Amino acid sequence: xxxxxxxxxxxxxxxxxxxxxxxxxxxxxxxxxxxxxxxxxxxxxxxxxxxxxxxxxxxxxxxxxxxxxxxxxxxxxxxxxxxxxxxxxxxxxxxxxxxxxxxxxxxxxxxxxxxxxxxxxxxxxxxxxxxxxxxxxxxxxxxxxxxxxxxxxxxxxxxxxxxxxxxxxxxxxxxxxxxxxxxxxxxxxxxxxxxxxxxxxxxxxxxxxxxxxxxxxxxxxxxx
Ligand SMILES: N[C@@H](CCC(=O)N[C@@H](CS)C(=O)NCC(=O)O)C(=O)O
Numbered sequence: 001x002x003x004x005x006x007x008x009x010x011x012x013x014x015x016x017x018x019x020x021x022x023x024x025x026x027x028x029x030x031x032x033x034x035x036x037x038x039x040x041x042x043x044x045x046x047x048x049x050x051x052x053x054x055x056x057x058x059x060x061x062x063x064x065x066x067x068x069x070x071x072x073x074x075x076x077x078x079x080x081x082x083x084x085x086x087x088x089x090x091x092x093x094x095x096x097x098x099x100x101x102x103x104x105x106x107x108x109x110x111x112x113x114x115x116x117x118x119x120x121x122x123x124x125x126x127x128x129x130x131x132x133x134x135x136x137x138x139x140x141x142x143x144x145x146x147x148x149x150x151x152x153x154x155x156x157x158x159x160x161x162x163x164x165x166x167x168x169x170x171x172x173x174x175x176x177x178x179x180x181x182x183x184x185x186x187x188x189x190x191x192x193x194x195x196x197x198x199x200x201x202x203x204x205x206x207x208x209x210x211x212x213x214x215x216x217x218x219x220x221x222x223x224x
Pocket of ligand 1: 024051064
């Protein structure tokens, strides 16, 4: 198991999140990449709320997880972590420069062209669901999300992975898609449903998911 104590790489993660977020917190992305490579990492667990401390903000200006520490390097942004890992440990980028550029492109597309539409849906159906306007806004959000998923489905076509061989682009895209992968709208795209299932079937994904779930040993924040 790559999650050990005193490894050269340390991630931050939460020691508690609500059930709906378990298995979705973005430290999963870095864990998955490291599991694929068999690279050891440690985790510093934060209680809910501690991510907003001054100390944590020196590492993550937005007061979020994950962070990634390795020697004197500290990174925030899961995308930067995946690119750094792929650059420094062979195995998650295609071998030739063209393939690497394609993988980088698709990782950024996951974050910049696909994730915003998915987050809109998650915000509307989870965090903002009790707002009077949430139901009224939903059709528009679904339309935008479906348009993005349709375009991704067309681009993926019959390919197994986005940049030829399995790469960091797939770690990012699969984790970006997972929050909506059980919706009717998503399941209508057979190749996307199969793509996410293919990613989730990888032993390294399963190990990363289990490690994240094992880390939720804390208590919910006290109600004020
Ligand atoms: N763009 C950041 C987003 C990080 C993020 O949204 N983290 C969430 C957990 S998955 C978080 O800490 N949310 C709590 C908060 O924003 O206070 C990344 O990809 O690393």
